[in-house]
Amino acid sequence: MTTIYDALRDSHDVQRKLADELVQTQGASEQRAEIFKQLKHELAAHATAEERYFYIPLMMHDAGIDLSRHALAEHHELDELVETLEETEMSSPTWLVYAKKLADEVHHHLKEEEHKFFQMSGKILTEQQKTALAPQYLEDFAQQKQRLAAE
Numbered sequence: 001m002t003t004i005y006d007a008l009r010d011s012h013d014v015q016r017k018l019a020d021e022l023v024q025t026q027g028a029s030e031q032r033a034e035i036f037k038q039l040k041h042e043l044a045a046h047a048t049a050e051e052r053y054f055y056i057p058l059m060m061h062d063a064g065i066d067l068s069r070h071a072l073a074e075h076h077e078l079d080e081l082v083e084t085l086e087e088t089e090m091s092s093p094t095w096l097v098y099a100k101k102l103a104d105e106v107h108h109h110l111k112e113e114e115h116k117f118f119q120m121s122g123k124i125l126t127e128q129q130k131t132a133l134a135p136q137y138l139e140d141f142a143q144q145k146q147r148l149a150a151e
């Protein structure tokens with residue numbers, strides 16, 4: 001049975017792959033623009049659905065407050081870095097500096113979630129919640145992706 005952890009990890013793997021690909025791109029190329037767009041959408045869709053179907057249920061418990069706040073603050077930081085990249089000339093060397101910072105922060109955030117928050121939340125969520133949240137997250141994630149693709 002798919003748990004919320006399996007569902008979240010699927011997108012994490014995509015994020016890691018896209019972040020690594022992004023820093024390998026050069027100049028204002030079509031490839032750079034395309035990978036950036038894919039990563040931006042993946043990050044945004046994942047963060048929204050993860051906040052709704054993982055962190056909000058955790059925040060209902062006192063023991064889940066601090067870890068959720070920390071994760072949400074990091075989502076916000078990632079958003080700001082994406083915004084900075086959008087405001088920076090893609091052909092400039094600065095763009096790659098920010099892209100590397102984004103990739104580093106993506107890796108840091110996912111590692112912290114997978115190695116720390118998943119374990120902590122495992123003691124807070126019930127077994128029933130761990131499976132029930134997976135399809136809810138996945139449905140919202142798919143909707144978010146669709147909405148972003150239509151923009």
Ligand SMILES: [Fe+2]
Nearest residue numbers: 008012050113
């Ligand atoms: Fe995540």
Ligand SMILES: [Fe+2]
Nearest residue numbers: 047050071113
């Ligand atoms: Fe996250």
